[in-house]
Amino acid sequence: MNLDDPDSIRDAASTVAFGLMKYYTGNNTGDVPGNLPDPYFWWEAGAMFGHLVEYWHITGDDTYNDVTMQAIVHQSGDDNDLMPRNQTSTEGNDDQGFWAMTAMSAAETNFPNPPPGQPQWLALVQAVFTLYVSRWDEGTCGGGLRWQIFQLNRGFNYKNSISNGCFFNIASRLARYTGNQTYADWAAKVYDWQVDVDFIQPDFAVEDGAGVESGCTDPTRILWSYNAGIFLHGAAVMYNITESEEWKARLDGLLGKTVETFFNGSVAFEQACEPFKICDIDQRSFKGYLLRWLSSTTNLAPHTAEVIRPLLRASAAAAAASCDGSPPPEEFRGVPGTACGQDWTRGTFDGFTGVGEQMNALAAVQYSLGAGRAPVTAEEGGTSEGDPDAGQKSLHKFELPPIGTRDRVAAAFLTVAICLGVTVGCVFVIL
Numbered sequence: 001m002n003l004d005d006p007d008s009i010r011d012a013a014s015t016v017a018f019g020l021m022k023y024y025t026g027n028n029t030g031d032v033p034g035n036l037p038d039p040y041f042w043w044e045a046g047a048m049f050g051h052l053v054e055y056w057h058i059t060g061d062d063t064y065n066d067v068t069m070q071a072i073v074h075q076s077g078d079d080n081d082l083m084p085r086n087q088t089s090t091e092g093n094d095d096q097g098f099w100a101m102t103a104m105s106a107a108e109t110n111f112p113n114p115p116p117g118q119p120q121w122l123a124l125v126q127a128v129f130t131l132y133v134s135r136w137d138e139g140t141c142g143g144g145l146r147w148q149i150f151q152l153n154r155g156f157n158y159k160n161s162i163s164n165g166c167f168f169n170i171a172s173r174l175a176r177y178t179g180n181q182t183y184a185d186w187a188a189k190v191y192d193w194q195v196d197v198d199f200i201q202p203d204f205a206v207e208d209g210a211g212v213e214s215g216c217t218d219p220t221r222i223l224w225s226y227n228a229g230i231f232l233h234g235a236a237v238m239y240n241i242t243e244s245e246e247w248k249a250r251l252d253g254l255l256g257k258t259v260e261t262f263f264n265g266s267v268a269f270e271q272a273c274e275p276f277k278i279c280d281i282d283q284r285s286f287k288g289y290l291l292r293w294l295s296s297t298t299n300l301a302p303h304t305a306e307v308i309r310p311l312l313r314a315s316a317a318a319a320a321a322s323c324d325g326s327p328p329p330e331e332f333r334g335v336p337g338t339a340c341g342q343d344w345t346r347g348t349f350d351g352f353t354g355v356g357e358q359m360n361a362l363a364a365v366q367y368s369l370g371a372g373r374a375p376v377t378a379e380e381g382g383t384s385e386g387d388p389d390a391g392q393k394s395l396h397k398f399e400l401p402p403i404g405t406r407d408r409v410a411a412a413f414l415t416v417a418i419c420l421g422v423t424v425g426c427v428f429v430i431l
Contacts, residue, residue, distance in 0.1 A: 001320040003313060003368055010059045012320055013366045015213065017055055017064065019334025020048070020358035027067050032086060034071035039281050040355050042087050042320070045071070046099035047289065051359050053102060054292060057109040058372045065112060072103060076119040081127040081394045092148045092155065093135065097166025100128040104173050107384035108375035120353055122177065122378075122386035125170055130391030132167045134187065141216035143193045147209065159216055160209030161199050164190055165230035172237040177377050178386065187238060191250070194231070204253035204259070222272050224283070225290040228258045233293035233300075240300040248301075255297075255304055261289060266314035267344050274343055277352075284342055285356030288363035291315060295367040299374045316368035318344035319361040325349030334358075 001012040026033045026045070036045040049071050052064045077084040082099045083091060105111070107121040114120060135145055137159075145163045147155040168190040175183035194200045197216045199207050206227040210216040232254040239247035260266060266288045273279035294314060298305040325332070325339030332339040332353050340361035342352035376382040 001317075001365065002304055003317055006369060007318075009365060009369050010061070012323075013055065013059055013362060013369075014061060014063075015335055015338050016323060016340060016358060016365055017052070019060075019332065019338055019340070020051075020355065020362055021064060021067075022264070022333035023355045023358070024048075024067075026071060026324045029257050033067075034084075036085075036355060041095070041282070042075075043095035043098045044282065044285055044355060046052060046075070046095070046102050046329075047285065048355065048359055050098070050102035050105055051288065051362055053105045053109060053111050054372075055366055056111065057105075058366050058369050069112065069114060072099070072106070072121075072124075073114050073118050076124055078389075079127070080119040080124060081131060081391050082124055083131075083394065089150070090153060091150075092153070093132070093145045093163035093400060094147065094160070094166055096128055096131075096149070097163065097170065097237040100125050100170050101166065101173075104170055104177075107177060108173065109372070110376055110381065110383055114156065114386055116401040121386040122382075122384040123390045125174060126386055126388060127391035127394065129167075129170055129174060129183070129186075131394060132170075134395050137212075140212035141197055141210075143189075144197065144216070144234050147214070153218075157212045158209055159197075159212060161194065162208075162224075162230065164194060164199070165206075165227060165234070168194075169230050169234040169237075171242070172234040173375075174236050176241050176375070176380060179379065180388075183408065184238070184241060187234060191231070191234070191238075200231065201304055206254075206257075223261055224272060224286055225258075225262045225268070225270055226286040228254065228262065229290035229293040232258055232379070233297055236297040236300040236304070251297075251304070255307060256293075258290070259307065260408075262287065263305075263315075264345055267310055267318040267410035268311070268315045269343070269345065277343075279342065279357065279403045281354070284352070284354060286358050288360035289354070290369050291363045295371040296375070299371045312364070312367050315344065316364045318347075319364035321347050322349055322357075323361055325351070325353060327351075336393070 002008040025031045025037050026035045034045055049068045052068045053362055056065055075084050076082055082096050102132055103121045103124040137146060145167055146158045147158045147163050163176055168187050171183045171187035208220040208222050210219040215247045217382055235247055235251040239251050262271060270279055270283060270287050273283050294308050298308050322341040322344050323338050325341055326337050327339050339353045340357045341350035342357050343350045
């Protein structure tokens with residue numbers, strides 16, 4: 001790849017994207033559109049299609065537009081709120097948020113709209129915003145979203161930066177796109193809460209989260225690149241809207257800490273796990289989102305370009321150099337000799353391959369072309385149809401009805417029957 005030749009960069013991005021999509025099985029007969037096969041979780045599929053929306057926006061290549069539209073529409077759910085039936089038992093606030101941010105990117109880039117009668121990009125994001133507001137939990141830690149939506153899921157008692165970062169990010173972008181102050185007010189509220197519970201430290205380090213049992217006073221101090229990036233990008237949006245010195249200071253502080261923490265020299269790396277080769281499936285995709293948000297930030301806050309553009313260029317060169325792997329066909333079905341690795345500091349393929357590695361490399365390569373056109377708004381070029389009431393009919397669909405006398409009597413009879421069954425069974429075994 002020649003960084004001084006846009007056509008060379010587009011060719012490289014095309015090769016990496018091809019290798020990425022060879023992991024996707026959702027368009028195979030009998031499979032579910034929008035899903036990646038095991039071991040990849042639903043949220044990472046949503047994030048992948050976000051990269052593909054940006055791929056079209058930056059390169060102009062529409063090869064994957066149809067499959068991207070099919071995936072998002074299929075996963076929008078019966079109520080057009082990105083809570084599909086096949087995910088509602090395990091879906092978390094962050095999972096839903098990554099799909100919502102993909103839909104927001106589709107609206108902001110004027111990605112082709114679905115036909116009338118199908119879920120529309122902007123309305124999907126508005127539905128998720130409505131649900132986030134309904135889940136804002138003042139009863140513990142003074143506010144914030146929990147990691148999980150459903151009480152029985154592991155992580156329900158944990159409030160984390162990525163879930164609240166999704167809320168902050170889509171609220172700020174909805175505010176910019178629609179001009180509605182309510183969205184901006186919520187974005188500011190989420191950011192202030194993050195500061196109040198020390199998830200965003202005075203030096204702008206964005207920590208992972210904390211348990212509600214302690215009132216969020218025992219934060220997990222590990223730093224992940226996507227936590228930093230999601231708040232940096234949202235702060236850039238808020239600065240773009242307000243032009244205030246407060247948001248500029250927040251943006252610049254977040255940018256400085258991000259560069260300090262997540263760039264090894266000038267190349268992006270996941271500092272908490274990559275040097276030790278212990279990144280899990282999710283973590284192996286994080287730095288690609290950081291690069292996406294950094295690239296968009298240069299459009300929203302041009303004064304940051306002087307810092308960000310050289311980092312994107314250096315990361316692109318390093319990522320491309322890592323894409324010379326030839327793992328076995330069962331591990332990689334792209335063009336032989338073009339599998340992308342995880343560690344970009346080695347100058348060659350490091351043996352790690354998968355969806356995360358391909359996504360990261362695609363982000364790095366394509367953003368070396370720039371961020372493309374600035375995000376559109378409803379008043380300046382945007383064509384996606386919204387619905388301010390989106391999400392309303394979804395608010396109570398997972399609530400259990402109140403327990404009445406009939407329920408208590410039935411439960412008592414059932415309890416007695418179970419006890420009798422256990423007693424008879426024990427006697428039978430003894431005899």
